[in-house]
Amino acid sequence: MLKELQRMFREIPRWLKIAVIASVVLSWVPLAMVAKARFGTSARPRLHVVFNMDNQPRFKAQQTNPLFSDRREARPAVEGTVPFALNSGNPVIETGKLDGGWIEAIPIEVDLPLLRRGEDRFHIYCEPCHGAAGYGDGPVAKRADELQEGSWTQPSSFHTDLVRERPSGHLFNTISHGIRNMPAYGPQVPVRDRWAIVSYIRALQLSRNAGLDDVPPEFVAKLK
Ligand code: HEC
Structure with a gap:
């Protein structure tokens, strides 16, 4: 056999x-060329056939920019620019805390315009999850229930004893920094608006849990 071969x-x-x-x-x-391209280094850029939007002209930090007369790439802020978050300078208002504990009352004056503002902001930022009346049944929560993906945490109802008894500073802090599975809204909602929302939550809570004593006397007869 071997001989034959x-x-x-x-x-x-x-x-x-x-x-x-x-x-x-x-x-x-x-193969050798592929291996060399894969593991070697080269000063020349790789062959780039389809460009998509991979490379776009831009300036790197501190480069000179001939488009402006001062040739600065980093443009100074436009005159009159105000920092996004105006700090009230009052740590109690900024944090909802006093001496390490939550404050019970809202630390700014609560009037009708503030409540209306809170209502407005609540509809934008909170209602999608917590629902118009604060029962935790907003459209996002309903949709998540429909999808049944299993990873959704039900938004809290504001009408449980737990949330009703939360100090106002705690509610403020929940909006600012989020809580457990709820994200923070501090980066989007300025401090005054956060207190406005707290005042509106208080109004919602009162509306679902009020006694006859809370009704102005002239309306009591009507209710009866
Ligand atoms: C993306 C959905 C979502 C939005 C928007 C949202 N929340 Fe929540 N919120 C939740 C969820 C979920 C929980 C429960 C978190 C948990 O138990 O892990 C919660 C819990 C809470 C609680 C109860 C916290 C406690 O004391 O136990 C309060 C109060 C609250 N949210 C207020 C707000 C306010 C005010 C806004 C608007 C600024 C808002 N939430 C916007 C999802 C949301």
Whole structure:
């Protein structure tokens, strides 16, 4: 058998053997090129056939920019620019805390315009999850229930004893920094608006849990 093979091999013409060996070796060239491109380094950028929007002209920090007469790339703030979060300078108002404990009352004057503002902000920022009346049944919560993905945490109702008894400072802090699975709204809602929302939550809570004593006397007869 081995003899037979050796004889067959000897009968193959020399040029054919060379051609086969050469083509095998040559077939390694693309592989070697790929390996070199993969593991080697080069000063030239890679071949980039489809550009999409991978590269766009831009200035890097501290470069000169010939588009402006002062050639500065980093533009100074436009005159009159106000920092996004105006700090009241009062740590109690900014944090809802006094001496390490939550404050019970709202530390700014609560009047009708503040309540209206709170209502307005509540509809934008809180209602999607907590619902218009604060029962935790907003459209986002309803949709999440429909999807049944299992990862959704039900938004709290504001009408449980727990949330009703939360000090105002705690509610404020919940809006500012979020709580457990609820995200923070401090970065989007300025301090005064957060207190406005707290005042509106208090109004919602009162509206669901009021006694006859809370009704102005002139309306009591009507209710009866
Ligand atoms: C994206 C949905 C979502 C939005 C928007 C949202 N919340 Fe919540 N909120 C939750 C969830 C979920 C919980 C319960 C978190 C948990 O138990 O892990 C919660 C809990 C709360 C609680 C109860 C916290 C406690 O004391 O236990 C309060 C109060 C609250 N949210 C107020 C607000 C206010 C005010 C806004 C608007 C500024 C708001 N939330 C916006 C999802 C949301």
